[in-house]
Amino acid sequence: MALFGRARTKKREREREAVHRALLDLRQRGRQQGADAVVAESWQLMSHCFAELGRGDEEYAPLLVETARTSFGLHALCGQWFPATCSALNFCTAVAFVESRCTSLALPFPEDLLPGVQVMLDTSLDVAHRAGIPLAACIIAEALATMQLGARTRAREMSAVLGGEDALRRLQAIRRSQQETIARESREPAVSVDGVAALRSQADAMLLQDLTDVIDGSQRWPLHAGATVAPAVLAASLTGRSVVYVVPGAGAGTAVRLEATETGRTLCESIALPLLGLDAVRVQAKRVRDVLNSGERRPRLRDLAARSVFEAVAASVWRPVLDAWPDLEGGRVAIIPVGESALLPLFTTPVDGVPVCARTDLTVVPSGRALMFAGTWPRSTRTRRKTLVVADPWYHDGAGGVPIKMAVSEAREVAALHGVDPVILRDPDPGAGTGQAPQRAADPLPAAVPGGLVARIADADLIHLAGHGILDLEAPLNSTLLLGRPTPLSALLPRDLRRGATVVLSARHLAGLGTARSAEQADLPASVLAMGASSVIAALWPVPDVDKTKLLMTHLHEELQRNTPPSVAAGRAVARLAQERNTAHIWGPLTHFGA
Secondary structure (H helix, E strand, O other): OOOOOOOOOHHHHHHHHHHHHHHHHHHHHHHHHOHHHHHHHHHHHHHHHHHHHHOOOOOHHHHHHHHHHHHHHHHHHOOOHHHHHHHHHHHHHHHHHHHHHHHHOOOOOOHHHHHHHHHHHHHHHHHHHHHOOHHHHHHHHHHHOOHHHHHHHHHOOHHHHHHOHHHHHHHHHHHHHHHHHHHHHHOOOOOOOOOHHHHHHHHHHHHHHHHHHHHHOOOOOOOEOEOOOHHHHHHHHHHOOEEEEEEOEOOOEEEEEEOOHHHOOOOEEEEEEOOOEHHHHHHHHHHHHHHHOOOOOOHHHHHHHHHHHHHHHHHHHHHHHHHHOHHHOOOEEEEEEOHHHHHOOOOOOEEOOEEHHHHOEEEEOOOHHHHHHHOOOOOOOHHHOOEEEEEEOOOHHHOOOOOOHHHHHHHHHHHHHHOOOOEEOOOOOOOOOOOOOOOOOOOOOOOOOOOOHHHHHHHOOEEEEEEOEEOOOOOHHHOEEEEOEEEEHHHHOOOOOOOOOEEEEEEOOOOOOOOOOOOOOOOHHHHHHHOOOOEEEEEOOOOOOOHHHHHHHHHHHHHHHOOOOHHHHHHHHHHHHHOOOOOHHHHOOEEEEEO
């Protein structure tokens, strides 16, 4: 791997080649003789790579990725949860090292390592829960779940976020708490290296080291074990939210709760989610996609598909979470869906007949880092807010589909609520019966939002975009927003939005998650949050082009016009429409992302 520029010697190259051969041989013997025969050797091989990386031989980072993954798998097969969790943390350190080097060289993360990242995210968090180290589960999730957007997020205004007096005070309080925790642990009787207390101490020490590095300014960002849980703890403090990771696993899932120091609660707790296996998540996601993407127009059948998913999500996630932590009811909660759980309607699922977003102030975020950034910037009040409403009803310049009938009328009604004029890029019925032909864009031009509109979007505090979107499941950052011309997310990502902006995407299916690398939430909401927004409101699946969809948007903007926080506004809009029959497929996919 040509990522590391330090001088090599023939001797060091031969040593690394020997490690690689030993790893291949170990895997072969493991398949033939069983995990028990080679598990100790896998630990030794991983430890050697970790030590060499620590001594400065950067070429050992890819080797540590592979040896740590092998050690994790073998220990997990043997039911040795503690060393398996240790191996997972070492894996995260190696991945963060490789990712950091790729970012510095403007190179993509190596494709051959990505399948291992997916496997580790699907399995290692549940193992950390079984080991009794929920903090390790958070560290792993933060390190692996948003790699493509991580560099962009970390680069945005880092000094402003962490240099503020309030953030520094909160970080110092978190560090004092960690120091007290470690001091208590040091007074406990000594334990063996594979004991739960030893691993808990390791995770606590990782967090303490990263907090110290940030506070003292010795690093621009914690890289001790990758992007650790420090941003998530700070985000919980800044936003006053309980942070709950929802993690599907190979056989069962896990929920991990993270709390700010000032709440007085345990920093990290976890529970098992027995019904949240990966297979069950995929079945439910496929069921709703098959019906809603099939062109089925009958509301009753679309509703049945949505409600079957609601029942599964309530049983597998929300009921066990609220049973274990009843104080979340009516509180402020941020859900971080790890991997493929992001496909589920976690925001709107009814519990005892009431959408959960109406029972609590709820939001969904791709990571603790994203929540930290989203919660940093204050929102403008109604009297000072710049509002932009844009509509483009055409699909592929009218050639690849039919116009969205309601896009223009929705934009006009939303704009009227805020007292602004909408930007109508193309109108399928201009003049309302004057006989004028629909406005059509010129031949497709290079992917870009129409001239001047980018600046207006970047300058607005509240942005409503009504139109089509195309989700690329294989490469989510190639998903396209149609605003006059097809605009891929990758073209928008380098731009900055106004800090604290709220973005409403009344577009078709742009909050969904890709399938090629489902470990990463590289979708439009994650991208817009990385661009500087505090709130993104979008749909997880296609919504019909009907009056009720427009009504949901007007309910939402009526709340926003009253200065209701966007997460609460989305919950109230869902609750209002949920009272009407056969509308679950309309309000079900709506989700608030951000702070």
